[in-house]
Amino acid sequence: MRIGELAARSGLTAHTLRYYERIGLLPYADRNRSSHRDYDASILTWIAFLDRLKTTGMPIREMVRYAALRNDGPATQAERREMLERHRARVRAHVAELQDCLLVLDTKIAGYAGTDERMQAHDTGPSGRRQPAGTRTPGAR
Amino acid sequence: MRIGELAARSGLTAHTLRYYERIGLLPYADRNRSSHRDYDASILTWIAFLDRLKTTGMPIREMVRYAALRNDGPATQAERREMLERHRARVRAHVAELQDCLLVLDTKIAGYAGTDERMQAHDTGPSGRRQPAGTRTPGAR
DNA sequence: GCTTGACTTCGAGCGCGCTCGAACCCCTAG
DNA sequence: CTAGGGGTTCGAGCGCGCTCGAAGTCAAGC
Numbered sequence: 001m002r003i004g005e006l007a008a009r010s011g012l013t014a015h016t017l018r019y020y021e022r023i024g025l026l027p028y029a030d031r032n033r034s035s036h037r038d039y040d041a042s043i044l045t046w047i048a049f050l051d052r053l054k055t056t057g058m059p060i061r062e063m064v065r066y067a068a069l070r071n072d073g074p075a076t077q078a079e080r081r082e083m084l085e086r087h088r089a090r091v092r093a094h095v096a097e098l099q100d101c102l103l104v105l106d107t108k109i110a111g112y113a114g115t116d117e118r119m120q121a122h123d124t125g126p127s128g129r130r131q132p133a134g135t136r137t138p139g140a141r
Numbered sequence: 142m143r144i145g146e147l148a149a150r151s152g153l154t155a156h157t158l159r160y161y162e163r164i165g166l167l168p169y170a171d172r173n174r175s176s177h178r179d180y181d182a183s184i185l186t187w188i189a190f191l192d193r194l195k196t197t198g199m200p201i202r203e204m205v206r207y208a209a210l211r212n213d214g215p216a217t218q219a220e221r222r223e224m225l226e227r228h229r230a231r232v233r234a235h236v237a238e239l240q241d242c243l244l245v246l247d248t249k250i251a252g253y254a255g256t257d258e259r260m261q262a263h264d265t266g267p268s269g270r271r272q273p274a275g276t277r278t279p280g281a282r
Numbered sequence: 283g284c285t286t287g288a289c290t291t292c293g294a295g296c297g298c299g300c301t302c303g304a305a306c307c308c309c310t311a312g
Numbered sequence: 313c314t315a316g317g318g319g320t321t322c323g324a325g326c327g328c329g330c331t332c333g334a335a336g337t338c339a340a341g342c
Contacts, residue, residue, distance in 0.1 A: 004288065014289085015331060034338050036289055049249075052242045060329065074256075081253035088246045091239060098236050101193045105229045108190075112222035115215075145318065155319085156301060175308050177319050201299065 001039040010047045024064045025050060027071065056091045142180040151188045165205045166191060168212065197232045 007014045020026040021037075026046070029037035053063050066083055069076035148155045161167040162178075167187070170178035194204050207224055210217035 002289075013331080016329090018291090019330065031290090034289075035291095036338085049245070052245050054329095056239060056242045056246075077253055077256055081250060084246055084250050084253070088243065088250065091243055091246070095236055095239050095243070098197060098232060098239075101197045102229065102232055102236070104190070104193050105197075105225055105232070109222060109225050109229065112218055112225070115218055143319075154301080157299090159321090160300065172320090175319070177308085195299095 001041060003037050003039070006039045006043065010044060011051075012047070020050075023060065025060070025067055027067075053087070056087065057094065058087055062087075142182060144178050144180070147180045147184065151185060152192075153188070161191075164201065166201070166208055168208075194228070197228065198235065199228055203228075 001009075003014045003017055006012075007017060010017070012020075017026065021028060026043065029039055029043075032038045050063060053066070054060075062083070066080060069080050069083075142150075144155045144158055147153075148158060151158070153161075158167065162169060167184065170180055170184075173179045191204060194207070195201075203224070207221060210221050210224075
C-alpha cells in the first residue's frame, strides 16, 4: 500500500503520515525502487491505536516515547504498561471533570429555559402560561 | 480587587487576565485613579464559568462570541441557549468517545498484565505462580 | 515522446492559547 | 528622599500539532 491509500484508509493526510514518520510515531517505512513508501496493512492497527491516544489527549512526545519503547522490544513492556496506566488515570479524571461541567451546563441551560417560559408567559398574557412555574431551577443563572 | 488578587483567586495569571480583557472574554474593567483595574468579586463567577467552557474544549472565539451576546443583554438569550446546547451535545459526544477509548486502554493494559504473569511464571518456574489466574478481571474498567 | 499524477525531500508557515519582557507609572513604608 | 512592589501598555515570542508549497523523480497511458 502506498501513502495515498494509507491516507485514505487511515483518515490522515499523506503530509501527516510523513510527519509522523519523521518524528518517530510511525516506523520508518520500506521504500520501493521508486523510493515510494510501501506500507503493510498492519500499520493501520497501530495508527488506530495512536488515534485513541491522541483522542484521549496524550501529547505527541509521549506517544513518541511509547512508540520508541515498543520498538525496543519486550524488555520495555513494564514501562509501556505503566505509561498506559498513568494515562488511563488521567483520562478517567478528565472524564469525571467533563461530567461535572456537563452538570453545570445543564443547570445553565435549564435557567435559559426558565427565562423562555417567563418571556412566553409575558407575550401571551398573565393567563397564558404553558408550563407550571415550578419547572424552573431556582439557583440557575 | 486589583488584578494581582484576582489572579490569585481565579488561578489565572495577571497576564492572562489582561489578555482575556483584550480579546473580549472579560468585560473592560473599571480603572482607579492610578489606572489600575478594579474588579468586583462577581467577576469570579464569570471566570469560573469560562473555565468550565474551556475545560470542555470550547474554542476561545466561541467563548468570546458568547461573552459578546451576554453583553448585548436579554435579547440574545435564545442564541446563547442554543450555543450552550450545541456545546453540550459536543461534550457529551466527546465523553462517549473517551469512554470508548478507555475500554481500549483497559484491554491493552490487561494484555500487558497477562504478559507480566507469563513472565513471572517463567521466572519462578512452572509451579511458582504467586497469584491465581482468576484474580485478573478481564473486562475491568 | 509527452503528459499526468502520485509520489519524494525540505523547510517554512499557521492557528491556537497563551506567555513574557521592556519601559514606564504610581503608592507606600522606612 | 528613596527603594520596592505592584500595576500599566505594547508587541514579540513560544510550544503544540500539524499543514503546505516548491522543486524534483518516476511510471503508466495516450
